[in-house]
Amino acid sequence: MAKARQAWGTRLGIIMAVAGSAIGLGNFLRFPVQAASNGGGAFMIPYFISLFLLGIPLMWIEWTLGRFGGGFGHGTAPGIFHTMWEKNRFIKYFGVIGIFGPLIILSYYTYIESWTLAYSVFALTGKYAGASTQEAMKAFLASYQGLGGGKIWPAYIFFIITFAANIGVIYYGIKGGIEKLCNIALPFLFIFGIVLMARVLTLGTPDMSKPTWNLANGLGFLWNPDFSALKSAKVWLAAAGQIFFTLSVGIGVILTYASYLKKGDDVVLSGLSAVGTNELAEVVIGGSIIIPAAFVFFGPVDIKAVAQSGAFNLGFVTMPLIFNKIFLGALFGFAWFFLLFLAGITSSISLAQPAVAFLEDEFDISRGKAVAIFGAASFLLCQPAIFFLGRGVVNELDFWGGTFCLVLFATVETILFAWVFGMEKAWEEIHHGADMRVPGVYKFIIKYVTPLFLILILGFWFFQEGVPTIMMKGIANADKPFVLGTRIFLMAIFAALAVMVKVAWKRKRDREALKR
Numbered sequence: 001m002a003k004a005r006q007a008w009g010t011r012l013g014i015i016m017a018v019a020g021s022a023i024g025l026g027n028f029l030r031f032p033v034q035a036a037s038n039g040g041g042a043f044m045i046p047y048f049i050s051l052f053l054l055g056i057p058l059m060w061i062e063w064t065l066g067r068f069g070g071g072f073g074h075g076t077a078p079g080i081f082h083t084m085w086e087k088n089r090f091i092k093y094f095g096v097i098g099i100f101g102p103l104i105i106l107s108y109y110t111y112i113e114s115w116t117l118a119y120s121v122f123a124l125t126g127k128y129a130g131a132s133t134q135e136a137m138k139a140f141l142a143s144y145q146g147l148g149g150g151k152i153w154p155a156y157i158f159f160i161i162t163f164a165a166n167i168g169v170i171y172y173g174i175k176g177g178i179e180k181l182c183n184i185a186l187p188f189l190f191i192f193g194i195v196l197m198a199r200v201l202t203l204g205t206p207d208m209s210k211p212t213w214n215l216a217n218g219l220g221f222l223w224n225p226d227f228s229a230l231k232s233a234k235v236w237l238a239a240a241g242q243i244f245f246t247l248s249v250g251i252g253v254i255l256t257y258a259s260y261l262k263k264g265d266d267v268v269l270s271g272l273s274a275v276g277t278n279e280l281a282e283v284v285i286g287g288s289i290i291i292p293a294a295f296v297f298f299g300p301v302d303i304k305a306v307a308q309s310g311a312f313n314l315g316f317v318t319m320p321l322i323f324n325k326i327f328l329g330a331l332f333g334f335a336w337f338f339l340l341f342l343a344g345i346t347s348s349i350s351l352a353q354p355a356v357a358f359l360e361d362e363f364d365i366s367r368g369k370a371v372a373i374f375g376a377a378s379f380l381l382c383q384p385a386i387f388f389l390g391r392g393v394v395n396e397l398d399f400w401g402g403t404f405c406l407v408l409f410a411t412v413e414t415i416l417f418a419w420v421f422g423m424e425k426a427w428e429e430i431h432h433g434a435d436m437r438v439p440g441v442y443k444f445i446i447k448y449v450t451p452l453f454l455i456l457i458l459g460f461w462f463f464q465e466g467v468p469t470i471m472m473k474g475i476a477n478a479d480k481p482f483v484l485g486t487r488i489f490l491m492a493i494f495a496a497l498a499v500m501v502k503v504a505w506k507r508k509r510d511r512e513a514l515k516r
């Protein structure tokens, strides 16, 4: 019947895999953009508060729940939630978010990841070297994306290569694919990151006619704390959202990875190590590349303007412009984009695994078959982000998959853990096989502070951003049909997954009945 589940090869292996999931485009592209558009130093205080009150607790909760569910043969939220609260017939449908959310993020993330592969090649071949102004570099990017008269096929080829690489890794499984890739990719990622950081930190003051555009001010832009930011709900929402996204928590991905642990494996120190590694990559390395570099070349006003003019402009426009100006820029450009590619692929495979695990665990099919079904379905899911990129579709997918689902899922999961499962039992479960005790104050934090904080965020967020987004404020009339279409598409995917859960559970019940 139930076949043996896969398992991680080593303890370091799962830490690397979780860190690989966490360290992604979010660390090097999203974090600087968020920080720059939320006032630099103003952003960092809510950021660290969110890390300690949301990020770290959720990381422990998900490692614990995943390991718990894996013990019952479930690697995704429908089964895990059902096991935790057997009397509730609906909770497994709520768990659908834990498969749906990652799929939706995957559907645009893989495409952006493929740009980084393309730009790594372009850096070495000198393809963007001719563009020397913001406008020219923006036009280069738009044309690559098939916008403004550009041809889409080169981007499509890079997408197919990236997509196939992801499927290949998943096909080789937890230990043979995911763990192996992360063990190799992460060290390279850190080497590239440190090289780039060292280059940026030695930039000094490239333009002597603008003496205030120097490195010290560039770093100060990010690090000088601005306590007045604590009064702005928008900054809190952005900071909490960044913590979720960068740590890959609140979406089901860590649950799945942790489900391949064994009962006695530590989760406390391992989870914390993964968080620490991610933060090192985000605030130390991620914080020392784009922002200071953009600051010394373009100044503080321009950084904000560029960051607000488009989520990818700092990474794909400003950075290549800078590489065009420095010695050995082609090599540094390659290091930058290939760093992004490695960061991206170790994250996108983690977004793919929940759906594959769901098929394997709940429908009892082989990995090969699960990967084939997943590959075909997710390939189709990726198409809207590619072909309707200029129509606001990616923003819409990111809003539902990358923001709304995260906060909602995290809230439910925390309440389930601390209140339905019960804090005493939860505390015991966390500490099974633990190499370190969680500081006692976290018993209070997980029970009261984290859920309360999450509910507040959910409420504020709903009124500040949710309502305007749902009403499609600020979306051009011509794009509205595309945004509406995306919503219908999302609802259809959710419904399809919910039906799959229903079918899977019905089959289980029928089988049980046969046995009796």
Ligand code: PFF
Binding pocket: 021, 022, 023, 024, 025, 026, 027, 102, 105, 245, 246, 247, 248, 249, 251, 252, 253, 254, 347, 348, 350, 351
């Ligand atoms: N943490 C990844 C990043 O920072 O880019 C993105 C991500 C991966 C988010 C996996 C959510 C997830 F489940």
